[in-house]
Amino acid sequence: MTKLLTIDDEVEFTALIESYFGVRGYQVFTANQGDAGLIIAKRERPDVCLIDLKMPGLHGDEVLKEILRFEPKTKCIMITASEGGGKTRAYLQEIGAYTCFDKPLTSLRDLEKKINEALEHGQDR
Amino acid sequence: MYFLPALITALLFLWIGLFVFFNNKKAPANVSFFLLCLTTFGWQFTWFLLFAFADKLSISLMIHLGYSFIIFIPITYFHFLVSFLERRSKSVYVAASYVLGVIFLALLWNTNYLIQNFYRFSWGYYPKAGAAHPLYLGFLTLLTLAGIWMLLRDLSKPNKQEQHNQIKYVFIALLFYIPAATDFFVNYGASFYPFGFLFIALSLSTIAYAIVRHNLMNIEVIIRRTAVFAGLFTFVYGVFTVISVLGQDFFRDVLGLGRWASLIPTVLIITFSLRPLENFLTEITEKYLFQKKYDYRQLLKTFTNEVLTVLDIQQLPAQTVAGLIRILKLESVAILLHDKERKLYSLAAEIGSKDSNLILPEDHTLISYLKATNQHILKDKVADKIEGDGEMKSAFKALNAQVCFPISMHDDLIGILALGMKKSGEDYTQEDIDILQTLARTEAIAIANAQLFDELSKTQAEAAQREKMAVIGTLAAGINHEICNPLGIVRGQCEMFLLNNRDGFYKNKTQEEVLRLSADIMNKVIKETDRATAITKKLSGFAKPSKRSDLEEVAIGKEVDEVLGLIGHDLKLSNIDVQQDFPSNFPIILADRKQIQEVLFNIIRNAAQAIDKKQGKIVVSGFKDNGTAVVRIADNGSGIPGDKINQIFNPFYTTKAPGKGTGLGLFIVKQVVERNKGVIMVESEVGVGTTFTLRFPTAGALSAAA
Numbered sequence A: 001m002t003k004l005l006t007i008d009d010e011v012e013f014t015a016l017i018e019s020y021f022g023v024r025g026y027q028v029f030t031a032n033q034g035d036a037g038l039i040i041a042k043r044e045r046p047d048v049c050l051i052d053l054k055m056p057g058l059h060g061d062e063v064l065k066e067i068l069r070f071e072p073k074t075k076c077i078m079i080t081a082s083e084g085g086g087k088t089r090a091y092l093q094e095i096g097a098y099t100c101f102d103k104p105l106t107s108l109r110d111l112e113k114k115i116n117e118a119l120e121h122g123q124d125r
Numbered sequence B: 001m002y003f004l005p006a007l008i009t010a011l012l013f014l015w016i017g018l019f020v021f022f023n024n025k026k027a028p029a030n031v032s033f034f035l036l037c038l039t040t041f042g043w044q045f046t047w048f049l050l051f052a053f054a055d056k057l058s059i060s061l062m063i064h065l066g067y068s069f070i071i072f073i074p075i076t077y078f079h080f081l082v083s084f085l086e087r088r089s090k091s092v093y094v095a096a097s098y099v100l101g102v103i104f105l106a107l108l109w110n111t112n113y114l115i116q117n118f119y120r121f122s123w124g125y126y127p128k129a130g131a132a133h134p135l136y137l138g139f140l141t142l143l144t145l146a147g148i149w150m151l152l153r154d155l156s157k158p159n160k161q162e163q164h165n166q167i168k169y170v171f172i173a174l175l176f177y178i179p180a181a182t183d184f185f186v187n188y189g190a191s192f193y194p195f196g197f198l199f200i201a202l203s204l205s206t207i208a209y210a211i212v213r214h215n216l217m218n219i220e221v222i223i224r225r226t227a228v229f230a231g232l233f234t235f236v237y238g239v240f241t242v243i244s245v246l247g248q249d250f251f252r253d254v255l256g257l258g259r260w261a262s263l264i265p266t267v268l269i270i271t272f273s274l275r276p277l278e279n280f281l282t283e284i285t286e287k288y289l290f291q292k293k294y295d296y297r298q299l300l301k302t303f304t305n306e307v308l309t310v311l312d313i314q315q316l317p318a319q320t321v322a323g324l325i326r327i328l329k330l331e332s333v334a335i336l337l338h339d340k341e342r343k344l345y346s347l348a349a350e351i352g353s354k355d356s357n358l359i360l361p362e363d364h365t366l367i368s369y370l371k372a373t374n375q376h377i378l379k380d381k382v383a384d385k386i387e388g389d390g391e392m393k394s395a396f397k398a399l400n401a402q403v404c405f406p407i408s409m410h411d412d413l414i415g416i417l418a419l420g421m422k423k424s425g426e427d428y429t430q431e432d433i434d435i436l437q438t439l440a441r442t443e444a445i446a447i448a449n450a451q452l453f454d455e456l457s458k459t460q461a462e463a464a465q466r467e468k469m470a471v472i473g474t475l476a477a478g479i480n481h482e483i484c485n486p487l488g489i490v491r492g493q494c495e496m497f498l499l500n501n502r503d504g505f506y507k508n509k510t511q512e513e514v515l516r517l518s519a520d521i522m523n524k525v526i527k528e529t530d531r532a533t534a535i536t537k538k539l540s541g542f543a544k545p546s547k548r549s550d551l552e553e554v555a556i557g558k559e560v561d562e563v564l565g566l567i568g569h570d571l572k573l574s575n576i577d578v579q580q581d582f583p584s585n586f587p588i589i590l591a592d593r594k595q596i597q598e599v600l601f602n603i604i605r606n607a608a609q610a611i612d613k614k615q616g617k618i619v620v621s622g623f624k625d626n627g628t629a630v631v632r633i634a635d636n637g638s639g640i641p642g643d644k645i646n647q648i649f650n651p652f653y654t655t656k657a658p659g660k661g662t663g664l665g666l667f668i669v670k671q672v673v674e675r676n677k678g679v680i681m682v683e684s685e686v687g688v689g690t691t692f693t694l695r696f697p698t699a700g701a702l703s704a705a706a
Helices: A011-023 A034-044 A060-070 A082-094 A108-124 B003-023 B028-056 B059-084 B088-110 B133-156 B161-187 B196-214 B225-254 B263-289 B291-309 B316-328 B365-373 B379-385 B389-399 B430-502 B511-543 B556-573 B593-610 B665-675 B699-705
Strands: A003-007 A027-031 A048-052 A075-081 A099-103 B115-121 B124-129 B333-339 B344-351 B359-361 B403-409 B412-419 B552-554 B576-581 B589-591 B616-625 B628-635 B679-685 B689-697
Touching (some): A003 A034, A011 A108, A011 B430, A060 A075, A060 A082, A075 A108, A082 A099, A099 A108, A099 B430, A108 B430, B003 B028, B003 B196, B028 B124, B028 B196, B059 B124, B059 B133, B059 B161, B088 B133, B115 B161, B124 B161, B161 B196, B291 B316, B291 B430, B316 B333, B316 B344, B316 B412, B344 B412, B359 B365, B365 B389, B403 B430, B511 B556, B556 B576, B556 B593, B589 B689, B593 B628, B593 B665, B665 B679
Parallel strands (some): A003 A027, A048 A075, B576 B616
Antiparallel strands (some): B115 B124, B333 B344, B333 B412, B403 B412, B552 B589, B616 B628, B679 B689
C-alpha cells in the first residue's frame, strides 16, 4: 500500500487529503507542523510527501532537506503558493523536490495525477 | 499766589488759540475759535495782572480792561459755534451781537451802569456789578441758549460719524464752559475766590481732546511718544535739579553739614526716588495719554499670534472676525475670500453684516478699487473717489462696513476685511488705519498659509491612504492564504464528493450514509466560506479611507483581535508569537474605531518587521491608569538607536530599504493618535526591543470632563 504523508499547518487541507486518498487505497499520514512531520516520516518512510512550503516553525524546505537526507528516494511534492514564481520552484527542485503543486488547491484530480506520476517515475528509475 | 491759576489758564488758551489759528488761518471756524481763545486769554490774563500787581497798577483800569474781554466771550463763542456748524443764515445774529457787544463796551468805559466800582477781598480786587449788569447777563444767557439749541439740533441730525463726534465734543466743551459764569456771583458781592478757571480749563481740555482724537476743525495732531517722554524726563530731571540745589542748602543750613557732606543726603534722595518716579510717570502717561495706542499694540500682537497659528482655513476667518469684534469692540466685521474657481468673492465669516450671503463678482467696483490701489477705503470717502460709487455704497451697506481693507498677497487680492462702526461711536483715526493695515497684511499671510496647509493636508490624507494600500499590497500573501485557501478547501471537498461518486466509492453505502457524508462536506464548505467572508469584510473595512465620523465606544482589546485576524497568519509564518493581555475591566475609550485599528495595525506590523530573531515575540497589553487607558505594544526586535528614536515620528523617515516603506507609517500613526485625544510614546533599547505606549482618556474620564 502506498504511504502518503501530508505536512501542512492547515488542518482542513490535511483532513481533505486524508479522506480523499484514504478511500483510494493510500495509507495517509497527516502532520500539521514541520517537526511532527519529520518524526512521522522517519518512522513510516512514506513513498510520497506533500510538504507545505510556508509553515510556522520548521519551514517546508528544511523539512524537505531533512527527509531526503535519511530517505533520498522519497518523492516530495512541495505545496507552494500560486504566486511563488519560478525562482522558488527552481530552488526547491534543486534541493531535491520532485515537483511543486500550487495552493490554493485547484483540483484534487490533478494532485492525484501528479502523485501517480511521481510514483511511476520512481519505479522507472 | 492767587494769580497763578489765572496766568496758567490764560497762557493755555493763548497757546491753543494760536495753534488752531495757524493751523488754518482761512477757515472761519478756526478764526472765530482763535477770537474766543483770545477773549478768554484777555480775561484771565488781566485778572492775573490784577491779582498779582494790584498795588502797582490802576485797579480801575485793569477791571475795565478785563471786563472788555469778558463782554466779548459769549459773542465770540456764539460766533465760533455759527462758523463751526456752518450756519451762514445766522451770520446776521453774529454781527448784531458784536454791535451789542460794542454798546456794552461803551457802557463799560463811559458809565457806571455795567461796572460801578470794585470789591476788595482777601485774595484780591474784583469788579462790582452796576445797575445794567443784569442786562448783560440776560444777553449772555440768550447767546448761550442759542448755542446749545444749534448744537442739539445738529446732534440729532444724521451725520457722518466723525462730524457727529466733533459736534458732540464741542457741545460738551460748551457745557463745561457755562459753570464759569459762577464768577459773576462775585460781581454781586459773594466773597469766594472765582474758580471759573477750573471750568474753562476743563472746556479747553475737551476741545484739545476732540482735536487730537476727532480732528476737530480738521486738525490732525499726531502725538509723538518720543516728544512726550522727552518732555516728561526733562520735567523729572528739572524737579531733581531743583531738589538737589534746594536740598544742598537745606541740609547745610538745617543740619549744619559741610558743603560736600550736605550733598550726600540729596544724592541719596535722588538715587532712591528718581527711578520710581520716572517709572510711575511713564506708566501713567502710557496708561492715560497713550491708552489707545497701548491697546492697539497689544491688539496687534494678540491678533498676529492668534491668527498666524490658525491653520484651519475653515476656522481662520471666523476666529479673525470674532477676535476683531472682541478686541476692537466693533458692531460688525466681515471677511470675504476669493473663490478662484467661481470667479467671485464670498463671505467666509461675518458678524453683524446686513446681507450674510453677499457675493461680489471679480469685476465689482469695490474689488477693482482694492486691487488697483491696494489701499483701504473708508465709507465716507466712497462718493468722492470713485465713479460708479452706487455699487460700492451698496456693498458697504450690505457689509455694514465703515472701512474695507484689501487682504492681498503678491499683488493678488485674496480677500477683503470689512470693519463696521466702533461700538463707542468713535471713528477710525489714521493711527487705527495704520494698525489695521498691518493686521490685514498679517491676515493675508495667515490665509495663504492656511490655504497651503489645507492643500497639504489633503495630499497628506492621500499619502496616508496610499501608504495603507501599500501595506495591503504587502499583506497580499497573507490575504491570499486567508481567502484562497478556504476556497481551495471548498473546491476540494466538492470535487472529492463528485470524484468519489464517479469512481463508485458510494455504491456500497446506504442512502443515509451518503447523506451523512454529504452533510459533512456541506458543513465544511459553510465553515470555509465563512472564514473567507470574514477576512474579506475585515480587509475591505480596513482599506476604506476613514471618514471623519463621530466618536464611538471602542474596546481596544477587541480591535487588537481584529487586527491580528488580518496579520496573524503572517506573524505566525515569521515565527512571531503574539500575546494579548487585557484585563477584563480594561476601560472603553471614545475614538474613531477604524483609526484605532489603523494605529494598532501599523504598530504591530512595524514591530513584526523589526524582529530579526528566530523566535519573535510581541506582547500587546493594556491597563488602566487613573482616567487613562494605556496600551503597550512591546516587541523583542532589533530596537531603535538613541539618535534615531526622535526621528521615527517624522514624515518620510524610514530605515527600510528604498521602495519598502514610505516613511509615513509612524508619522500618520502619531497624528491619528493625537486626533483621537491620545498620546504615543516610544522606548527602545538596541538588541532588546521596542515598546510603544498609547494613552487614551477613558470614555468615563472624557464624559466627566464634559
